[in-house]
Amino acid sequence: MIQFNNVSKTYPNGTIGLRNINLTIEEGELVVIVGSSGAGKSTLLRSINRLHDITDGEIQVDGKSITRANDRELRRMRRDIGMIFQSFNLIKRNTVLNNVLSGRVAYHSTLRTMFGMFPREDIELSLHALERVNIREKAYIRADQLSGGQQQRVSIARALAQEAKIILADEPVASLDPLTTRQVMDDLQRINQDMKITTIINLHFIDLAREYATRIIGLRAGEVVFDGPPEEATDEVFAEIYGRSIRHDEMLGGEV
């Protein structure tokens, strides 16, 4: 469970990132956050694992305040939160398996990880994670040899190897083509349903949001302007969120 209590964020230059956010995200939900660029989607997502600090209020993850956590506690809490990025953020020169294994580092001492001494179980776990996203056979290939969609699945596997209870995905399909977009979204949905991992995804495709989400949150200028099930998120609601009518490029199109 993730709780936002009166969360606000003002950047040092005065720009407002988030404005008095109050939200409760229950376990197992698949929340899609929508909003035009600059609405604060990324800030909201990154405030959950404190990649961005908030300036006001408090965020609790499973009852513990991440806002007030010290360094050690913060790392311990981040260990349970997987993150998926638009640009995959893999080490391109390393093998797929090593990239997935890097999700395990927070479980071990710095010294141990320094020499790459991951226990056998970690390797099993990582291979199993790769299996879940159907790219086990790529385990020993360099990450930069894979296509974009495959690389994104490696980063999902990294979050799985991490044994994350929450997955945050910041525009996970923004740099993928429509076909791989669906594959990656299907993977995220399947993991959410099979493993009850709370999943929060930033998306700018409206139809994808409606199709995959169990709950849609609309942001506009750092404020929550919509929060409800996908059935309620009509075109009019989206127009309201975006402050204008929906554009063609905000639809992925082509139901599969």
Next chain:
Amino acid sequence: MKPVTPASGKKSPPDMQLTTQRYKRIATWLLIVIVLVLCSIQTKVTPYQLIVGLPQMGSLLQEMIPPDWSYVPTIWGPMLETIQIAIVGTTLGGIIAVPVALLCAYNIMPNKLVSIPMRIVLNLVRTVPDLLFASIFVAIFGIGPFAGMLALVFFSFGIIAKLTFEAIEAIDPGPLEAMTAVGASRMQVIIFGVVPQALPYFISYFLYTFEVNIRAASVLGLVGAGGIGLLLDRSLGLFRYDRASMIILLTLVIVLVIDYGSTRIRRKLL
């Protein structure tokens, strides 16, 4: 050269501007010539000397040929010592360069109270030429390869640290963010985010510095810091140019071989 734009405040006709441009160009060339001539007069370095010295050069070359092949067994040991000095010097310098490069890079060490003093130290080290280091260490530790090795440690440290920290600053910040999000400690972020990205660059700079150091190590002996340079100095002093040419020839071969090998490895890395 400044672009010719009529937007420079006062409105002057274009041909007027063209003439000023021409005068500026002539003035620049004139200045260069004056500086050259003045320096040459002051230091008494003139083309005249070159012409007078030309026959000398010819006779020297004549004395150098053929090289004294029987000298090879004698110089083999010092030659190996030269290579060893370069290996140890580069390796130690490279090892010290790693933490310093990390502390210098703004993306790893955002605290400028640390990174800026580090950079200043680094720049100071880099202003000292290798032979100056060598003579200082010879004065401290006495004549011998240890002084030369130490000189190369400082010299390689300067080059490798500088180039590496610039490479570190240019790495993709994405993987660092990913590792932070995973819950990695600062050290783990460096090991899993920075090292795999910066390592090929580091190795490449390391090999490049090794190439430079082989050349540097072969003249370290001139100030008494060990290696082949000592014998070169002696041969020249005794007017045994046939031996000197043998030393130069062997050094050339070794430098070429090492350059070739390291260039090949570096090309594969990047």
